Each structure stands twice: as C-alpha cells, then as structure tokens.
Amino acid sequence: MRLLCVLLLVAPLCAQQITREPADAGGTFFVDGIVYHYAARDNCTVVVATHSVINHKFLALKVRVYNAGPHSITVKPEDIAVEDANAQRGMVAISGADLARKMRKPQNMARYAVNGIGGAPIDGPITSDMVSPAFLEMMKAMAARGNGAPPAKSVLYTDTPGALEASDVAVGPVECDDVCRLRNREAQGADALTQLQHPSSPDTVEQFALLANTIPPRANVSGVLYFPLGKLAEAKSDSGHGKKAGLVRVTVPVMGENFQFELPVE
Numbered sequence: 001m002r003l004l005c006v007l008l009l010v011a012p013l014c015a016q017q018i019t020r021e022p023a024d025a026g027g028t029f030f031v032d033g034i035v036y037h038y039a040a041r042d043n044c045t046v047v048v049a050t051h052s053v054i055n056h057k058f059l060a061l062k063v064r065v066y067n068a069g070p071h072s073i074t075v076k077p078e079d080i081a082v083e084d085a086n087a088q089r090g091m092v093a094i095s096g097a098d099l100a101r102k103m104r105k106p107q108n109m110a111r112y113a114v115n116g117i118g119g120a121p122i123d124g125p126i127t128s129d130m131v132s133p134a135f136l137e138m139m140k141a142m143a144a145r146g147n148g149a150p151p152a153k154s155v156l157y158t159d160t161p162g163a164l165e166a167s168d169v170a171v172g173p174v175e176c177d178d179v180c181r182l183r184n185r186e187a188q189g190a191d192a193l194t195q196l197q198h199p200s201s202p203d204t205v206e207q208f209a210l211l212a213n214t215i216p217p218r219a220n221v222s223g224v225l226y227f228p229l230g231k232l233a234e235a236k237s238d239s240g241h242g243k244k245a246g247l248v249r250v251t252v253p254v255m256g257e258n259f260q261f262e263l264p265v266e
C-alpha cells in the first residue's frame with residue numbers, strides 16, 4: 001500500500017518533467033556591424049535591431065515578424081512596447097510621418113542632416129528562398145536544414161603554374177541554417193538601419209516606418225520605429241571598457257505571446 005502511494009505521488013512529478021515545454025530558440029547575428037536579435041516560437045519568428053540615426057538624434061528600432069503558421073496575424077506598431085532599461089521608464093515613439101514633417105521644416109534641415117534627394121529604395125522583394133517549405137519548418141523548430149544548390153565544379157589553383165587534381169570525394173550541397181537565412185534576409189536590398197545612418201530625406205524616413213499590417217501565412221513584414229534619443233539614460237556597459245551606453249527593453253506581442261529583447265544602444 002505504501003509503495004502504491006509513493007508511485008501515485010511520484011508519477012505526476014515525472015509527467016510534469018516529461019511534458020515541460022522547451023525554451024524558446026533565439027540568438028544573435030551581425031549584418032555590417034549591426035547586431036540583430038531573434039526569437040522563435042512554433043508559428044512565428046521575430047527579429048529586432050537598433051541603431052542611432054538621423055544625425056544621432058533618434059533611435060531606430062527595426063522589427064521583422066515572420067508568420068510560419070496556417071493563419072494570418074496582425075502586427076501594429078502601437079502594440080510594441082519599448083522601455084529605457086537604465087531609467088526604468090517607457091519610451092514614446094514618433095511616427096514616420098510626424099518625423100518626416102519635422103525634417104521638412106527649414107529650421108530643422110541642418111540639425112537632422114536632411115538629404116533633399118528622393119527616398120531610398122524600398123526593402124527588396126521576398127525571394128523563393130525566403131518562403132521555401134524548409135525555411136518555414138526552420139522557423140517552427142529552428143532546426144530544419146537548408147536546401148541550397150550544390151556548388152559548380154571548379155578548378156583549384158596554386159601560386160605555381162598548373163592546377164591541383166580535384167578530389168574524388170563528392171561535395172555535398174551547401175547548407176544554410178536558421179541564422180544564415182535570417183541574416184541573408186536582413187542583408188538583402190536596402191537595409192533601413194544602414195541607410196538611416198547617413199543623411200536621409202524625409203521620404204526615406206517615412207518609407208521605412210513600420211505600419212500596421214496583417215501578415216499572411218508564409219510571409220513577413222518589417223519596418224522601423226523611431227524614438228527621440230536625447231532622453232535615453234546611459235550606464236556603464238558590460239564590456240568592461242568603462243564606456244557608457246543606453247539599453248532598451250523591447251516587447252513585441254504576436255499571437256498572444258510576448259517576444260522580449262534587451263538591446264544595447266551606443
């Protein structure tokens with residue numbers, strides 16, 4: 001009887017340990033010196049990055065949301081919460097349209113380093129590689145393998161005349177893992193954070209702004225949120241060099257779940 005009672009007590013604990021959900025997949029990657037953070041759940045992946053822009057007067061938060069689920073999802077910029085982590089206070093975004101109007105005022109053109117030339121090219125098109133079944137499975141489990149084509153057969157060269165004989169070992173297909181594909185998507189076309197570090201036109205600022213969007217299955221949406229940078233509190237960074245830096249805490253709600261990130265701002 002005692003043994004039966006012990007088994008009845010232990011069984012639920014074992015079941016809880018077996019059915020415990022795994023931790024969210026996430027990490028970082030770099031594109032032209034800018035660090036991107038990503039987090040993945042079953043049906044969506046969120047990628048974020050920050051950088052000071054427009055003559056270092058504003059903070060640009062770039063957000064991209066991938067929908068790998070069977071249903072459409074809606075993302076609204078007003079639902080994304082950004083907090084000054086050092087000062088423990090919320091930050092209020094300024095819309096791309098309002099910021100563009102401020103930049104068009106003659107008294108602000110020098111202050112914001114306004115470039116009067118037309119807007120920058122819009123983000124590049126979504127290629128078949130970005131919406132392939134393998135990529136969607138990768139976003140769901142962050143473990144799917146890429147399906148890149150094998151490289152063409154080539155000749156190996158040395159510093160002396162003549163070529164080395166090719167190896168008899170068959171060369172397999174080049175693999176592109178989850179981070180590779182996420183990085184390639186951000187590096188494709190005109191990157192908003194890179195463009196906005198240089199003198200920009202009001203049209204460019206407005207074009208890159210994140211707007212409310214409903215994302216169909218197997219698609220993604222990206223854009224930039226702008227925040228005044230002057231009031232961001234700074235503290236010594238963890239790098240150990242004594243350099244002060246800002247820190248923002250970002251919460252992106254998608255499908256009833258919160259994706260949270262802490263991003264340094266130098």
